[in-house]
Amino acid sequence: MHTTVLRTLRAASLFAAIFLATGCGDDDAVTTPTSPTQTAADASIVDTFEGRLPVGTESFYSFTVNEYGTVTVQFESIGGSFVPSTLMMGIGLGQPAGTDCVTTTTLNTAPGTAPQVTGVYEAGVYCAKIWDLGNLYAPADFRLLIAHP
Amino acid sequence: MTRLVLLVAAMATLAACGGDTATSPSPIESKTMTEQSFSGTLDPHGQRFYSFTATEGTSLIVLLGSLSTGSAPATSVRIGLGVGTPAGTGCAVRESVVTAAALTAQLRTSVAKGIHCVTVYDTGTLTESVSFALRFSYY
Numbered sequence: 001m002h003t004t005v006l007r008t009l010r011a012a013s014l015f016a017a018i019f020l021a022t023g024c025g026d027d028d029a030v031t032t033p034t035s036p037t038q039t040a041a042d043a044s045i046v047d048t049f050e051g052r053l054p055v056g057t058e059s060f061y062s063f064t065v066n067e068y069g070t071v072t073v074q075f076e077s078i079g080g081s082f083v084p085s086t087l088m089m090g091i092g093l094g095q096p097a098g099t100d101c102v103t104t105t106t107l108n109t110a111p112g113t114a115p116q117v118t119g120v121y122e123a124g125v126y127c128a129k130i131w132d133l134g135n136l137y138a139p140a141d142f143r144l145l146i147a148h149p
Numbered sequence: 150m151t152r153l154v155l156l157v158a159a160m161a162t163l164a165a166c167g168g169d170t171a172t173s174p175s176p177i178e179s180k181t182m183t184e185q186s187f188s189g190t191l192d193p194h195g196q197r198f199y200s201f202t203a204t205e206g207t208s209l210i211v212l213l214g215s216l217s218t219g220s221a222p223a224t225s226v227r228i229g230l231g232v233g234t235p236a237g238t239g240c241a242v243r244e245s246v247v248t249a250a251a252l253t254a255q256l257r258t259s260v261a262k263g264i265h266c267v268t269v270y271d272t273g274t275l276t277e278s279v280s281f282a283l284r285f286s287y288y
Binding site: 047059060064095097115124 | 187189197198199200201202234235236238239261264266
Protein backbone atom coordinates (compact mmCIF):
# COMPACT_ATOMS: atom_id res chain seq x y z
CA MET A 1 0.00 0.00 0.00
CA HIS A 2 2.75 2.43 1.05
CA THR A 3 4.71 1.72 -2.16
CA THR A 4 1.62 2.29 -4.30
CA VAL A 5 0.95 5.65 -2.70
CA LEU A 6 4.57 6.73 -3.20
CA ARG A 7 4.45 5.71 -6.87
CA THR A 8 1.18 7.54 -7.33
CA LEU A 9 2.52 10.68 -5.67
CA ARG A 10 5.63 10.48 -7.87
CA ALA A 11 3.45 10.19 -10.96
CA ALA A 12 1.31 13.09 -9.83
CA SER A 13 4.38 15.26 -9.23
CA LEU A 14 5.74 14.37 -12.66
CA PHE A 15 2.42 15.25 -14.28
CA ALA A 16 2.33 18.60 -12.47
CA ALA A 17 5.91 19.38 -13.38
CA ILE A 18 5.36 18.59 -17.07
CA PHE A 19 2.17 20.63 -17.14
CA LEU A 20 3.79 23.64 -15.51
CA ALA A 21 6.83 23.36 -17.74
CA THR A 22 4.72 23.44 -20.88
CA GLY A 23 3.11 26.63 -19.74
CA CYS A 24 -0.18 27.87 -18.47
CA GLY A 25 -1.38 29.15 -21.79
CA ASP A 26 -0.93 32.93 -21.76
CA ASP A 27 2.77 32.93 -22.33
CA ASP A 28 2.61 31.18 -25.68
CA ALA A 29 5.49 33.02 -27.31
CA VAL A 30 9.05 32.10 -26.56
CA THR A 31 10.84 35.33 -25.79
CA THR A 32 14.46 35.98 -26.41
CA PRO A 33 16.28 37.33 -23.41
CA THR A 34 16.99 41.01 -23.82
CA SER A 35 20.25 42.65 -23.05
CA PRO A 36 20.08 44.55 -19.77
CA THR A 37 22.02 47.47 -21.21
CA GLN A 38 21.76 49.02 -24.66
CA THR A 39 24.99 49.78 -26.45
CA ALA A 40 25.16 53.22 -28.03
CA ALA A 41 26.07 53.10 -31.72
CA ASP A 42 28.92 55.25 -32.96
CA ALA A 43 28.32 58.56 -34.69
CA SER A 44 29.15 57.26 -38.15
CA ILE A 45 27.31 59.83 -40.30
CA VAL A 46 28.53 63.42 -40.44
CA ASP A 47 26.22 66.18 -41.71
CA THR A 48 27.58 69.63 -42.46
CA PHE A 49 25.31 72.50 -41.60
CA GLU A 50 26.55 75.79 -42.98
CA GLY A 51 24.91 79.02 -43.89
CA ARG A 52 24.68 82.72 -43.27
CA LEU A 53 23.04 83.93 -40.09
CA PRO A 54 21.58 87.47 -40.10
CA VAL A 55 21.96 89.59 -36.96
CA GLY A 56 19.64 88.56 -34.13
CA THR A 57 18.40 85.38 -35.78
CA GLU A 58 18.69 81.62 -35.49
CA SER A 59 18.82 78.69 -37.84
CA PHE A 60 18.40 74.94 -37.44
CA TYR A 61 19.12 71.72 -39.27
CA SER A 62 17.14 68.49 -38.94
CA PHE A 63 18.61 65.01 -39.17
CA THR A 64 17.55 61.43 -38.50
CA VAL A 65 19.25 59.25 -35.91
CA ASN A 66 18.81 55.75 -37.31
CA GLU A 67 19.50 53.86 -34.09
CA TYR A 68 20.20 54.48 -30.41
CA GLY A 69 23.60 56.11 -30.31
CA THR A 70 25.91 59.02 -29.83
CA VAL A 71 25.21 62.41 -31.36
CA THR A 72 27.77 65.21 -31.37
CA VAL A 73 27.63 68.80 -32.54
CA GLN A 74 30.77 70.76 -33.30
CA PHE A 75 30.58 74.50 -33.89
CA GLU A 76 33.55 74.53 -36.22
CA SER A 77 33.83 78.03 -37.61
CA ILE A 78 32.33 81.47 -37.97
CA GLY A 79 33.39 84.35 -40.18
CA GLY A 80 32.44 87.19 -42.49
CA SER A 81 32.97 90.93 -42.55
CA PHE A 82 33.14 92.35 -39.04
CA VAL A 83 32.70 88.86 -37.55
CA PRO A 84 35.59 87.68 -35.34
CA SER A 85 36.50 84.02 -35.82
CA THR A 86 36.34 83.51 -32.03
CA LEU A 87 32.82 84.89 -31.63
CA MET A 88 30.60 83.08 -29.14
CA MET A 89 27.28 81.80 -30.39
CA GLY A 90 24.50 79.71 -28.93
CA ILE A 91 24.29 76.11 -30.14
CA GLY A 92 21.93 73.35 -29.13
CA LEU A 93 20.37 69.97 -29.81
CA GLY A 94 16.69 69.21 -29.76
CA GLN A 95 13.71 68.14 -31.86
CA PRO A 96 11.78 69.96 -34.59
CA ALA A 97 8.40 71.27 -33.44
CA GLY A 98 6.23 73.73 -35.30
CA THR A 99 8.47 76.15 -37.18
CA ASP A 100 11.29 75.83 -34.67
CA CYS A 101 13.84 73.45 -33.17
CA VAL A 102 13.03 73.00 -29.50
CA THR A 103 16.38 72.45 -27.80
CA THR A 104 16.98 70.19 -24.81
CA THR A 105 20.73 70.79 -24.60
CA THR A 106 22.28 74.20 -25.18
CA LEU A 107 25.67 75.82 -24.84
CA ASN A 108 27.18 79.24 -25.47
CA THR A 109 30.52 78.66 -27.11
CA ALA A 110 33.17 79.88 -29.52
CA PRO A 111 34.17 77.70 -32.49
CA GLY A 112 36.42 74.77 -31.63
CA THR A 113 38.17 71.76 -33.04
CA ALA A 114 36.21 69.21 -30.99
CA PRO A 115 32.47 68.66 -30.49
CA GLN A 116 31.05 71.00 -27.87
CA VAL A 117 27.75 69.11 -27.44
CA THR A 118 27.55 65.35 -27.03
CA GLY A 119 24.65 63.12 -26.05
CA VAL A 120 23.15 59.67 -26.48
CA TYR A 121 19.78 59.58 -28.17
CA GLU A 122 17.11 57.10 -29.25
CA ALA A 123 16.36 56.67 -32.96
CA GLY A 124 14.29 59.55 -34.29
CA VAL A 125 14.35 62.99 -35.84
CA TYR A 126 16.45 65.65 -34.12
CA CYS A 127 17.78 69.09 -34.91
CA ALA A 128 20.85 71.19 -34.25
CA LYS A 129 20.44 74.89 -33.82
CA ILE A 130 22.66 77.96 -33.85
CA TRP A 131 21.67 81.44 -32.76
CA ASP A 132 23.02 84.90 -32.24
CA LEU A 133 23.62 85.68 -28.55
CA GLY A 134 23.53 89.39 -29.32
CA ASN A 135 27.18 89.59 -30.35
CA LEU A 136 26.65 89.88 -34.10
CA TYR A 137 26.90 93.24 -35.85
CA ALA A 138 26.88 91.78 -39.36
CA PRO A 139 25.69 88.55 -41.00
CA ALA A 140 27.92 85.62 -40.09
CA ASP A 141 28.95 82.60 -42.14
CA PHE A 142 28.89 79.58 -39.83
CA ARG A 143 29.68 75.90 -40.07
CA LEU A 144 28.49 73.11 -37.78
CA LEU A 145 29.39 69.43 -38.01
CA ILE A 146 26.71 67.06 -36.76
CA ALA A 147 27.72 63.42 -36.24
CA HIS A 148 25.15 60.70 -35.55
CA PRO A 149 24.39 57.00 -36.17
CA MET B 150 -6.76 6.08 -4.15
CA THR B 151 -4.51 6.49 -7.17
CA ARG B 152 -7.23 8.22 -9.13
CA LEU B 153 -7.98 10.52 -6.22
CA VAL B 154 -4.36 11.60 -5.89
CA LEU B 155 -4.07 12.23 -9.63
CA LEU B 156 -7.29 14.24 -9.61
CA VAL B 157 -6.06 16.38 -6.72
CA ALA B 158 -2.72 16.94 -8.49
CA ALA B 159 -4.43 17.93 -11.72
CA MET B 160 -6.75 20.36 -9.94
CA ALA B 161 -3.88 21.88 -8.00
CA THR B 162 -1.88 22.28 -11.19
CA LEU B 163 -4.70 23.95 -13.02
CA ALA B 164 -5.34 26.24 -10.10
CA ALA B 165 -1.66 27.17 -10.12
CA CYS B 166 -2.01 28.69 -13.57
CA GLY B 167 -3.35 31.78 -11.84
CA GLY B 168 -3.47 35.15 -13.45
CA ASP B 169 -6.74 34.26 -15.10
CA THR B 170 -8.97 36.08 -12.69
CA ALA B 171 -12.12 37.48 -14.17
CA THR B 172 -11.81 41.14 -14.99
CA SER B 173 -14.42 43.64 -15.95
CA PRO B 174 -14.26 44.80 -19.55
CA SER B 175 -12.12 47.89 -19.93
CA PRO B 176 -13.78 50.93 -21.46
CA ILE B 177 -13.13 51.59 -25.15
CA GLU B 178 -10.20 53.96 -25.44
CA SER B 179 -11.26 57.21 -27.05
CA LYS B 180 -8.73 59.04 -29.18
CA THR B 181 -8.58 62.77 -29.40
CA MET B 182 -8.01 64.35 -32.78
CA THR B 183 -5.24 66.93 -32.82
CA GLU B 184 -5.81 69.84 -35.15
CA GLN B 185 -3.11 72.38 -35.89
CA SER B 186 -2.87 75.36 -38.17
CA PHE B 187 0.07 76.82 -40.02
CA SER B 188 0.11 80.15 -41.80
CA GLY B 189 2.70 82.48 -43.23
CA THR B 190 4.15 83.86 -46.42
CA LEU B 191 5.53 81.76 -49.25
CA ASP B 192 8.07 83.45 -51.51
CA PRO B 193 8.76 82.51 -55.14
CA HIS B 194 10.99 79.40 -55.18
CA GLY B 195 10.50 79.09 -51.44
CA GLN B 196 9.41 76.37 -49.03
CA ARG B 197 7.85 76.66 -45.59
CA PHE B 198 7.27 73.75 -43.25
CA TYR B 199 5.82 72.90 -39.87
CA SER B 200 6.91 69.94 -37.74
CA PHE B 201 4.63 67.86 -35.55
CA THR B 202 4.84 64.66 -33.53
CA ALA B 203 2.51 61.71 -34.06
CA THR B 204 2.47 59.68 -30.85
CA GLU B 205 1.34 56.61 -32.81
CA GLY B 206 0.68 55.58 -36.40
CA THR B 207 -2.29 57.60 -37.60
CA SER B 208 -4.13 59.06 -40.55
CA LEU B 209 -3.39 62.65 -41.50
CA ILE B 210 -5.61 65.13 -43.29
CA VAL B 211 -4.21 68.38 -44.70
CA LEU B 212 -6.35 71.25 -45.95
CA LEU B 213 -4.92 74.30 -47.69
CA GLY B 214 -7.73 76.69 -46.90
CA SER B 215 -6.44 80.02 -48.10
CA LEU B 216 -4.02 81.63 -50.52
CA SER B 217 -3.91 85.37 -51.01
CA THR B 218 -1.81 88.18 -52.37
CA GLY B 219 -2.21 91.35 -50.40
CA SER B 220 -5.83 91.31 -49.31
CA ALA B 221 -7.16 89.55 -52.42
CA PRO B 222 -7.73 85.81 -52.60
CA ALA B 223 -5.36 84.18 -55.07
CA THR B 224 -7.85 81.71 -56.49
CA SER B 225 -5.85 80.86 -59.59
CA VAL B 226 -2.59 80.22 -57.72
CA ARG B 227 -1.53 76.59 -57.25
CA ILE B 228 1.29 75.56 -54.94
CA GLY B 229 2.80 72.33 -53.68
CA LEU B 230 1.35 70.84 -50.51
CA GLY B 231 3.22 67.94 -48.97
CA VAL B 232 3.94 65.70 -46.02
CA GLY B 233 7.36 64.38 -45.10
CA THR B 234 10.16 64.34 -42.56
CA PRO B 235 12.21 67.31 -41.37
CA ALA B 236 15.62 66.99 -43.02
CA GLY B 237 18.39 69.52 -43.32
CA THR B 238 16.90 73.01 -43.44
CA GLY B 239 13.64 71.84 -44.96
CA CYS B 240 11.00 69.13 -45.10
CA ALA B 241 11.86 66.07 -47.21
CA VAL B 242 8.53 65.48 -48.96
CA ARG B 243 7.17 61.92 -49.06
CA GLU B 244 3.75 62.63 -50.51
CA SER B 245 2.44 65.76 -52.18
CA VAL B 246 -0.15 67.39 -54.41
CA VAL B 247 -0.17 70.61 -56.42
CA THR B 248 -3.30 72.46 -55.53
CA ALA B 249 -5.21 75.70 -55.19
CA ALA B 250 -6.78 76.69 -51.89
CA ALA B 251 -10.15 75.08 -51.15
CA LEU B 252 -12.31 74.19 -48.21
CA THR B 253 -11.76 70.50 -48.70
CA ALA B 254 -8.92 68.19 -47.72
CA GLN B 255 -6.41 68.11 -50.55
CA LEU B 256 -4.12 65.55 -48.97
CA ARG B 257 -5.01 62.43 -47.02
CA THR B 258 -2.33 60.02 -45.97
CA SER B 259 -1.05 58.02 -43.03
CA VAL B 260 2.02 58.63 -40.92
CA ALA B 261 3.98 56.42 -38.54
CA LYS B 262 4.75 57.28 -34.95
CA GLY B 263 7.39 60.01 -34.88
CA ILE B 264 8.18 63.50 -36.10
CA HIS B 265 6.81 64.60 -39.46
CA CYS B 266 6.29 67.85 -41.30
CA VAL B 267 3.68 69.45 -43.50
CA THR B 268 4.98 71.82 -46.09
CA VAL B 269 3.99 74.31 -48.76
CA TYR B 270 6.32 75.13 -51.60
CA ASP B 271 6.47 76.95 -54.88
CA THR B 272 6.49 74.60 -57.86
CA GLY B 273 8.03 77.35 -60.00
CA THR B 274 4.89 79.29 -60.88
CA LEU B 275 4.83 82.01 -58.23
CA THR B 276 5.66 85.47 -59.48
CA GLU B 277 5.08 87.16 -56.13
CA SER B 278 4.80 86.17 -52.48
CA VAL B 279 1.53 84.66 -51.32
CA SER B 280 0.02 84.36 -47.87
CA PHE B 281 -1.14 80.87 -47.02
CA ALA B 282 -3.16 79.26 -44.26
CA LEU B 283 -3.49 75.50 -43.84
CA ARG B 284 -4.91 73.17 -41.26
CA PHE B 285 -3.99 69.58 -40.60
CA SER B 286 -5.38 67.01 -38.24
CA TYR B 287 -4.37 63.60 -36.96
CA TYR B 288 -5.13 61.28 -34.04
